Amino acid sequence: MTSPQKQLIGTRGLLSWGTLRFAHPALADLHLPYFDIVADAPGPKLAIIAGMHPNEVDAMEAALRLKAHFAEHLLKGSVSIIPVLNMPGLFEHAEFVCPIDGKNMNFLAPGDPAGSFSQVLVHSVLHEWAAHAEVFIDLHGGDLREEVARFVMCQMTGNAEFDQRTRALAHQFDADSIVEFASDQTSNRGRATNELPWLGRHAVMAEGGANGVLDPGCIEFHFQGVANIGRYLGLTDDQAPAARRRNNVVVSNFGKVEAPISGRLYLEVAAGDRVAAGQRLGRLQDIYGDPQGELLAPHAGLILMVVNHPIVNQGEWLISLAPLPG
Structure with missing residues (x-):
């Protein structure tokens, strides 16, 4: 071998x-x-x-x-x-x-x-x-x-x-x-x-x-x-x-935050950050630069990974978010 x-x-x-x-x-x-x-x-x-x-x-x-x-x-x-x-x-x-x-x-x-x-x-x-x-x-x-x-x-x-x-x-x-x-x-x-x-x-x-x-x-x-x-x-x-x-x-799992649209993402968080439920993680725009909403944290947690390129595809795994214990 x-x-x-x-x-x-x-x-x-x-x-x-x-x-x-x-x-x-x-x-x-x-x-x-x-x-x-x-x-x-x-x-x-x-x-x-x-x-x-x-x-x-x-x-x-x-x-x-x-x-x-x-x-x-x-x-x-x-x-x-x-x-x-x-x-x-x-x-x-x-x-x-x-x-x-x-x-x-x-x-x-x-x-x-x-x-x-x-x-x-x-x-x-x-x-x-x-x-x-x-x-x-x-x-x-x-x-x-x-x-x-x-x-x-x-x-x-x-x-x-x-x-x-x-x-x-x-x-x-x-x-x-x-x-x-x-x-x-x-x-x-x-x-x-x-x-x-x-x-x-x-x-x-x-x-x-x-x-x-x-x-x-x-x-x-x-x-x-x-x-x-x-x-x-x-x-x-x-x-x-x-x-x-x-x-x-110590956390027991983590979940995905996915891109809701294809377009531009302007992240406002980084790997290692702690976030609150509903906190804005980034702003979304279409390819023309028109606002298309916000990316929100589905729950409080610790960010383990972010995709930091501003061009994203719908459904793409953008953030790994681990619920914090307690």
Whole structure:
């Protein structure tokens, strides 16, 4: 499944990298970059992916920095990293989807070996490449037309012991918010972080970034969160970071605020803002510049994501709004 090209002995772990290949005929032309870091002592496996959406550059940059971090600090176990999953879309700057089949991989878990390219790829990554991972981490954040708060998602199952460990993993990130999806939620499914727990596997997904631009703070958010997970699992010997600065507000889900018309949107809020029920989120105009009403908050909550391009399509997902607890 892999063809290692180079190896380097780090301070602690053996780092190898090369091209990841899959046997499925639908993926015959796919060449994925990968890194493996293996310690001398046995232990858990950590699997990390980034670049499912190839403009989310902060997550991909963090993945590159993590390979050096684990090569230096890994005491036991192994870490496998795919820094760019959506290689077909990378140099096309594809927004959200894989250009081969036009699908958004983020909502295709657990995948389908009988499906289209993206469905097969998601299935192969989750059930072959990461099959034996103790924890699966999916790094995201900030495509070309969006601003995303620094938040983390994880899925609750109703199994108290399992959920407590998943919750502890998610809280290793210094986040604006932690979305602990309730066990009975059905409106936000299809992500690896939603589906793997139902198969008995721990998974977390981190979001943070904006507009396909490198942001040092967001890179550090992703990097340090994963580094903390490595330390929490007992894989590394690195020192704990400085005190946390964010609120880690826990919410149980979030909903969509969609564009009611096609036209111009003049946003008045940003990712991370708290809003009241009925608060104006932005003004709407048609393509001639004539007023067409206001975009209002359907309930009080915390804004996790906004599409910040002023030209919007009717029905487009513009804002992710999480109801606040209490």
